[in-house]
Amino acid sequence: MFRSKRSGLLRRLWRSRVACGDARSGAAWDPQPGGPGPAGPRDDDDDDDDEEEEERDDPAEPPPRAGGPLATCCLFPERDRPAPPDSHPAPAAEPPREADLKALSYSVLKRLKERGLCSLLEAVESRGGLAGGCVLVPRAHPAGWAAAAAASSSRQASAAPPHLVLARLFRWPDLQHAAQLKPLCGCHSFAHPDARSPLVCCNPYHFGRLCGPESPPPPYSRLSPDEEQKPLDLSESTLSYTETEATNSLNIMTGEFSDASMSPDTMKQSHWCNVAYWEHRTRVGRLYTVYEQSVSIFYDLPQGNGFCLGQLNLDHRSETVKRTRSKIGYGIFLSKEPDGVWAYNRGDHPIFVNSPTLDIPNCRTVIVRKVMPGYSIKVFDFDKSCLLQHAADLDYGDGPYDPNSVRISFAKGWGPCYSRQFITSCPCWLEILLSNHR
Structure with a gap:
């Protein structure tokens, strides 16, 4: 009758996941993050129409810190998504990718103790504002992983390490390889990057996604050699400072x-x-x-x-x-x-x-x-x-x-x-x- 605290934490974590296939995940916003931006010069006017400029400089709406909107599903008995009005369709089968992610994610989450689940939930619900501590799990796959891998329709997903699985679940559904992730300074995985380390941090907000390949912009020349084009000298008299x-x-x-x-x-x-x-x-x-x-x-x-x-x-x-x-x-x-x-x-x-x-x-x-x-x-x-x-x-x-x-x-x-x-x-x-x- 009464559910355990652990079950409640697992439900809240699953409800905080990023929707699979969401077009607004990190890579979908910019094909080559870290690249030079648009292929040609912009013609927006900073002074006369700043609102229009903001629309051109930024995406139509800012991508969420978690990489996409929140969604809910039936990992647990309750369903939080209301049914459409005046319709009572039979429950549809989950997409293969969603089912794979559910099986693999649960195989990781069930390895965490209650304290680790609390730290993970704090980081996820705050969208990284409260990064929390490291959530360590053994790097080696557990015994139950084989069953989850066998049920998975994706061979690549079944071989994913724990931190990659949770990074896909909570931030970047389109993430392909663990090599695309970089642990942040201060994380356990930053101090122990060797794959032979027995533990790995699976806190998705202890990692950043590496920028993609860089390509130079068209060879436009600088407009005026007299203008400042290099890092500014702080003693420059034209720059006011009080x-x-x-x-x-x-x-x-x-x-x-x-x-x-x-x-x-x-x-x-x-x-x-x-x-x-x-x-x-x-x-x-x-x-x-x-x-x-x-x-x-x-x-x-x-x-x-x-x-x-x-x-x-x-x-x-x-x-x-x-x-x-x-x-x-x-x-x-x-x-x-x-x-x-x-x-x-x-x-x-x-x-x-x-x-x-x-x-x-x-x-x-x-x-x-x-x-x-x-x-x-x-x-x-x-x-x-x-x-x-x-x-x-x-x-x-x-x-x-x-x-x-x-x-x-x-x-x-x-x-x-x-x-x-x-x-x-x-x-x-x-x-x-x-x-x-x-």
Whole structure:
């Protein structure tokens, strides 16, 4: 008569899954996430019709953090989907893919203890806002896996590891291989990437989906060599910055948010980057110094420390900036890793990235990568940076150039594929000033 807590957790998890075959999964929104965007320049007008511009820059509606809408099914006795009015059709058989996913998912979920189910449910229902702890399961398939695999009509699905199964269930139904997933810094699977490790984390929000193959945009030339086309010099006199704003930003660091960059323990460490936040050509707030291996940069996050852009005040913000700031949401997760600096898009809207190691050598075109929600991209490659800095044929004589600077714009793109030719035309953007090679 009374159902156990475990059964209730399993029902809630199944109801939170992503609908199979949903066209709005990650890859369906952008065939090549991380690519340069549209094939041609945009002709929308930023100043005269910003609403129209937003429709062109962003998808018709933002993809959910989980990768698609929620759905319910009859894994358990109850059915939460109401029947159509005035009709009483017989229950239809589930599609093969849905049945396969159900069998394989349940074979993973039943291996979790109640505590693991609670952590997983917290991450799934918050859409990554509360990432939770690692949910560890044995990497080896259990005895019951053979039965689930035998019932599966997909040979590929039957061989899927546990973290791939749950990533398909809760985030990306179209995910094909575990190699498309990258564990985030701080996860057990990041610290133990070897397949010989007996345990693997199956928390789907501890992984980002790798951006697809990159292809360069058409070879449009930059419009004006006199304009700023490289990472900005923070001392540039044309960029306004008020020291009073920096003071105000320090006075409001209260409540859940704590400034990790100013703690006594981190001050003893050497920093690896500084983060500057810009609104068009105006820098807002002070430089945020990063000492830890990773940092969250966000507008509104239920829990977590980092650089809170929502607490930076500025008088007389334009409506365009206000709308764009509201789209930052959970923001990005930036991490310094052995091979370079990675950015994970935690928000609901795309981010746009440019860095020297993403550019094509000897190409005069700005390469801006579009990163969809839930995707990860290596924004700075240490090895490639060393090669570029020692290349004798590089010539950046048309403006200031910083080989250790990364630019990230929230929701709005720039470059030859957009009407905004320069980063300073974007409403809200970051400049990541790396110190490891300085």
